Amino acid sequence: MEIFDTLAYYFQFPQVRYALIVGVLVALCASLLGVTLVLKRFSFIGDGLSHVAFGAMAIASITGVLFSQLQPIIDSTNNMIIIMPITVISAVLLLRTGKNAKVKGDASVAMISVGALAIGYLLMNLDVFPKSANISGDVCSTLFGSLSILTLTPGEVWFCAIVSLIVVVVFILFYNKIFCVTFDEDFARATGTKAGLYNLLIAIIIAVIIVISMNLVGSLLISALVIFPALSAMRVLKSFKAVTICSACISVFCAALGILLSILFSTPVGSTIVAVDIAAFIVFTIIGGVKGGFKR
């Protein structure tokens, strides 16, 4: 019962409860588009975007420092105002270049993502920061998620909750369209579906998801949050609806378990969640193998 006592002790603090709420919501959103991303070979775009978000974070911190005289308290909710549009615009640009036959999609993604990473790190080391600032600590937590997400403010929790809700509602409303565009874009376009528009919508949702996941798992680990639940569900289930629902459940379960474990063993939240996701993937692969008689 020692474990439960420890957990009960921690849950007295509102920050711990916030962390759990945000973690579950973010995990839910992240898993929704996983199937589409994996099947459309868009997973690399997700990865590229997360690096862009890192660069944007650097820009946000710089402007935060520059304006710090005017605004005594710069919290990361304000950073979101900068990070969100930059990432969304990059998502749109990446999608555009992906279609252009002259610049290969994956090359342009590599270019943008590595570029953003480099510029981001460069900016973070500029002189505008007070010398005392713990730069490597900042960078590390932006890349791999905070050591504990217990620093969330109520403002951030609300922001996350509202954005997650919007993402879920948009996903449900456009579920059939997303299915159609993912399964067969040419057919969709030929029979009058505005495929370009829905691709854009998908890219924007991905960007939004990445930005809100940054607090939880950090920019390097976001792709894992998006892709693992979908891949796990795809091992076992056979219809798009079942796979989507199942991956959402896996993701929520793994996130909750990951957060609890990270509290108990004081491990970094992001990597603990991803580790649980990997474990789930292995379990589902085995189940899928047993069900399919290992023939594939």
Next chain:
Amino acid sequence: MAQLICDDLALGYEGQEIISGLSFSVDSGDYLCILGENGSGKTTLMKTILGLHKPMKGKILTGDGLNRDEIGYLPQQNSIQKDFPASVKEIVVSGFQGRCGLRPFYNKEEKKQAEQNMQLMGISHLKKRCYRELSGGQQQRVLLARALCATRKMLLLDEPVAGLDPKATEEMYSLIQDLNKNHGITIIMISHDVKAALQYATKILHIGSEIFFGSRDEYLKNVNGRGES
């Protein structure tokens, strides 16, 4: 008035023409076979008709009550679909998406019609199965049922029997003929199979270095006149 008129089309990629001076028309109830060697631009032509590519020159007109987005399409299999987790039912009903506009879900009428189309294609018993586990012939029927949801007027088929065994090929051809004869659906089919084309089609379009368009009988005369090619 013809259902589809292509007038002096030129097709190609990035400024390079593959075909030019292509004119033909398709009437309601026609069964047109498009023949030609690999790389002669058959699929490009089909995608242009569907509005996925822009023609470099010329016009594509539709008439006789046919809208441009009422052309159903049976594509060649793409790599995404090979491991796509989707049930047959989900795929068939997705044919209605073009008509939905901003409406988020399919209505009862559409679901019922999807059931009927599955019955017509003889795949009702597969409705809950996963698409990727089906045989090639069954997959083609699923996609055909989906195309029927999108339109009841005109179907474009891109090598519908590619990769099928002889029995499935035979079944596919007779399904298509049934749609053409008994349901009044105009068929435009790309094919490598000259023999089958001559057996079922009423009109032939041959593209390549020489362009031929005319009825099946005219095509036979033309070919015989020059000796078997």
